[in-house]
Amino acid sequence: MNKRKFSWKDIPGWAVMLAIFGVLYMTGLHTEALGQVQRLLLATGIKNANMPDLEPTPSTPAVSVNSPMATAEMVGADFQLVDLNGKVVPFNSLKGKVVFMNIWATWCPPCIAEMPNIQKLYENVGSDKIAFVMLSVDAGGREKVKKFIAKKGFTFPVYMPASEMPQEFESPSIPTTFVISPEGKIVAKQMGMAEYDTKEVREYLQNLAKK
Template identity: 55%
Template sequence: MIDIKQIFNKIPGWVYTLVIVGFLYLTGLHTQIIGQVQRLVLATGLLKPKVPELSEATPTTQADGANKPTATLPVYPVADYNFTLRTLAGETVTMESLKGKVIFMNLWATWCPPCIAEMPSIQNLYEKVKSDKIAFVMVSLDEDPAKAQKFIQRLGFTFPVYTPDGYMPAQFGSGSVIPTTYVISPDGHVVVQKDGMAQYDTQEFRDFLTFLAQKAI
């Protein structure tokens, strides 16, 4: 009589490990698991986007004629709006149409664990600063838009998701590091570029977006 238990006991431990890892990769669950682990890292608050320091040194003339300091930003690269995106419903949106607003643009993909890790914080940020003066542009780099749509719906995210409609400017389209997040000011400058995951739902970052929104058209 064959002793099944004895047979399993003779199988090396690395074989079990290989089978489990192989199963996770074949099912795509490894991305979710790694993302969950990285989310714990974000929860420490150590990975935050660097927010530009606002200068109070520039005086402006108020309505009463007095000169008072107003927060201003240093000079940053001019954003290239010359590209087009598509919504998951297939509608075309030009970046030019968002000019004059604060743009929070995030490049991500469903196969990217750190992208998945930071998404809950982006969703929370979206809900807390939601405004017609702040545009969230979550750009999926998945080859199949349906995959991104299924992922977003399954996790209940409500921020706007787009896919590139062809050409992406080199300024944004290198794709060498994802996630990558940009914040574009209403006057058309890239004031934040964060390569890699970060915790965006912080008071400092919310205040920064709110400040920029005050200058929106």
């Protein structure tokens, strides 16, 4: 009786995929691989940021510096950030600027997928009245995050929490992005990955910064 010769074609497709994913997982490359796939999804334009009231309405009155809104406490006023060089930055120091805050982590594929387009947004908005806060919630410490950012070549400001996360910024999933007005109020929130470097988002941030 002849023994049947082994053929790679006999291996089920699911087993091949499982083996590939296993190798990626063991080498730590699965996050990057999934991020690349999700980045292709963003490139299609079907996941553009869906912020409420993306276009500011002309009827919105300007905020006087003496108005209650202007003097109200900023959301997360007691929150403390620390940058990748160890400098502590009070979140309240950003009041008066539009804050684009993205909560992310190095182990999160959709976070990695959207970061290149956030980098482009950072480069393209061109206003010192718009502050970017890329807030890493990694548990591995600053050095891990610092190495990741350096490897990717990102130049947007990156921070980590230096105090307890304010309740207003809590989210069941990441990435989550908040836009905070110069008056210190959350005006938009996006849960999940999205394409932010669009004409609509750029104009929204720039118009908000002019108020």
